[in-house]
Structure formats: C-alpha cells, structure tokens
Amino acid sequence: MTKSAFITGITGQDGSYLAEFLLAKDYEVHGLVRRASTLNRSRIDHLHDPRLHLHYGDLTDGVSLVNLIHAIQPDEVYNLGAQSHVKVSFEMPEYTASTDAVGTLRLLEAIRAAGIDTRFYQASTSEMFGATPPPQNETTLFYPRSPYGAAKLYSHWVTVNYREAYDLFAVSGILFNHESPRRGESFLTRKVTLGVASIKLGITDHLTLGNLEAVRDWGYAKEYVEGMWQMLQHDEPQDYVLATGIGTTVREWCQYAFAHAGLDWEEHVRYDGAYERPTEVDALIGDASKARDVLGWKPETDAQGLAKLMVDADLEQMSRLLGRS
C-alpha cells in the first residue's frame, strides 16, 4: 500500500531532497509551506508530481497543524521546519524558540490529538553539543551555545518524552552540518562557494567572513536525508548521530573551495567581526558508528569533495545567469 509522509520545511535544503527521495520510493508526499509575499519554492519547483501536495501552515500556528494532521493522517511525519540560522537566533531568540522549540510540541500534540499511528522524525542538531568537545555521539553531554541550540534541545527532549510517555514512534536524528548546492546562501559553505564563483567570473574581488578557526563536520545533505528515512524504518524508535567523523576548519573550507577554481583564498578573503557570534561553537566532529552499525548508513562525500561539487554548481549557475555558458 502507498505510504504517506508529511514534511515541515519541505521548501528548505533537506526538505527538498527528502521529498525527491520519498517520491522515488513511491510515497504520497504532503508538505507544509509558509505564505510569503513572493513564492519561496525554488528548491521544489522541479517536482511536477501528482503525488506531491502542498498545504499552507506554519509551525507557530498550532491550529493549522492540528487540521492538517487530522486531514492527512500521514504514516510518517518529518519535522524539518525551523529558523535554522544560528547567528540569526541571537537576533530573533523568541521567534526561534516559538518555531524550533514550541513548534515541535505543537506538531506532537497535533499527532496525539488525531490519535493516529504515525512515525515521527525530529531534526535535532549537533549544535546541541555546543561547548562539549568532540568527538560527539548519542551519549555526549549537551551544552548549547545559542538560542537556536537551546530551542532545538527542548525539541529533542520533548521528542524523547513523547516516545516514553505516549509510546509514540518518535526519533531524533542528531545531524552534523550537511550542505549542498541547495544550501541557504548565508551559511558558511555556500557563502564561500558563491563568493568563489563571483570572484572567478569577475563580479567581485573579495569575500568577507568571521571566525576562520571554527571546526565543523561537513557532509552532503542528499546522503543525510536517506539516513532520516532509515531511522523511521527500523523496528525500534531510537536516536542517531549522522556525521562524517572528519573535522574541517572554516579556513580549510576556503582553501578547498578557492583552490578548486584555481584561486588563492588568502588574496580574496577579508575579516569582519560582524560575522562573529556572541558565543561560538568551536568544534563539532561526530561519531556516527551507531547509525553505521544499526542502520547501515554511511556517508560517501567528504568536505573536499563537497566543496568541489558546490563550487562547480555555483560556477555553472552563475555563468548561465550571466549568459556565459
């Protein structure tokens, strides 16, 4: 029988890859979209599929969630919607908490109110480890360093609680940074690859960044959404880390990306303290051995390979826009 899934955050990086993945598996896919004054669906515009249904709603609007879950009765719910930018969360802490923390509670309550037997995935994050040094796995102490990390930690624990209190099949995927050509333009990796393409094509000659010393474990988003689905197919609801296990500094990411376009990063990168956060997460490096052993999940793309594919995609797209391809 055809399965159905409900995805919050379907217009985002992960939501768009997950929708593609589930449609290829013959799911009926329902996505929550926010009303905006201009359409915000560029990542899913290519999905012309009668099995894809989009519904207006918002994680800050509990009534919309109750009505949609009641009407759709999905087999699986993926809660990927969030105000996902760490630095922005210092500027909009209350909105971030309402979306990223209470939003999860609203969705869980909508599932409970509908009384349906659904499997629930929560998009937890390595940001919850914050100040606790690497390597980080499912048993590592949480110590968030931003309103975003704190809000996500609430969602993580309320997901655990609904699993234990109401016997809901609810899991948290604690995902380390994952990127792609669809990554939002203000996140570090994409900001750099877009900067490389602009410099290479002569549109600008420099790129301005903040902290170059932070270490992140960067993987490929397309591989991570498959892990989300695998977590919901297992017999038992459990939490898992997804990561590559390799730490890369922001400085090294710049080296990889600029070198791939034949450029020297030191000639083009400038510093501006405005991009620093009030509290930084110095180092995130994940240990995904549980996902490998229990689910058979394994990442294939490392940071260097990812930098290359993102630079290539941005160069191609920008050349096309400039009419040079």
Ligand code: NAP
């Ligand atoms: P993203 O590209 O920023 O997408 C976020 C999605 O959430 C967008 O579809 C956005 O809609 C939607 N959204 C924002 N506020 C909402 C609200 N109030 N109600 C409903 N939807 C809302 O994020 P991503 O990189 O795909 O990440 C997916 C999820 O994984 C997020 O929860 C993120 O926090 C988490 N996560 C990401 C990473 C990573 O490295 N990418 C790592 C760990 C965890 P609009 O398009 O309308 O803005």
Ligand code: G4F
């Ligand atoms: O790309 P970032 O903004 O990602 P960050 O803060 O690690 O958060 C991402 O990963 C989390 C998983 O750990 C997700 F939960 C979250 O939703 C998001 O997807 O910054 C990466 C690093 C930081 O240390 C930052 O200080 O790059 C440093 N950085 C240096 N200059 C910069 C910049 N980050 C951004 N965005 N812009 C800069 O100019």
